[in-house]
Amino acid sequence: MTEREVIIRLRGIRNQFGSQVVHEDLDLDVYRGEILGVVGGSGTGKSVLLRTIAGLQKPAAGSVDVLGTDVLTADEDTRQALENRWGVMFQDGALFSSLTVRENVEVPMRAIEGLDPEIRSELADLKISMVGLQYLAGDKYPSELSGGMRKRAGLARALALDPDIVFLDEPTAGLDPIGASAFDQLIRGLSHSLGLTVFLVTHDLDTLHATCDRIAVLAERKVLVTGSMKDMLKVEHPWVHEYFHGPRARAAASEGSAEPGEKGN
């Protein structure tokens, strides 16, 4: 079997706010093309971990390697080039309220020198249709959209520069079950068709079942365990056991297909 490419490699990460140590000696590998779901109790540092990889939070110790570049020691130009190879979607889509959806999606594209504004606008419309929004949605302002549509618009913006990696923070939070399920399918479809690597922070067990190839559990300040859904069911740690064997887990397991989670290791 061919060796899988590690696209994100974290070693010895320590994140600390004052005397509060959030991560200590944290290691994680993310493979190219996979959808990794990151779970953990509230306050275990899932969002801080996402921010650390995306260069928005400087760890007190450790190394962050993304696409073969050391994020923490890279010079400004290298970092900028690297940042163009990933997209981030925050919980509420984090759109600029004074810009239309199309203009929001165009924001990252403005970094491309010499790109004709008309082509930029057409490219934005392409991204908007890729995330399942109607063509006319491009003319709307974020306040005119539903929560689910705002998330899709945020995803379109994250995809603006054809990234290798997308970071999604709680993509289904606040969506009704049908909207959440549609969003799960969208993420899985895009990952497959574009070969995207997806780093996804979630509390949503349905998303883990329907979307993720592999799961990483944050507990005790580090990545306690990684593996498939099947692997998670065997973990004895109290939080992991409660999370994956609780009533909500049982409901999600019977609703969702076990297939995606079984592919991890």
Ligand SMILES: Nc1ncnc2c1ncn2[C@@H]1O[C@H](COP(=O)(O)OP(=O)(O)OP(=O)(O)O)[C@@H](O)[C@H]1O
């Ligand atoms: N900028 C900051 N300054 C101080 N403390 C912070 C900062 N960012 C995060 N923290 C703290 O770090 C801890 C981890 O936060 P984080 O938001 O990553 O948790 P989480 O696992 O994503 O939680 P949740 O599931 O509730 O969203 C929390 O205790 C939080 O208060």
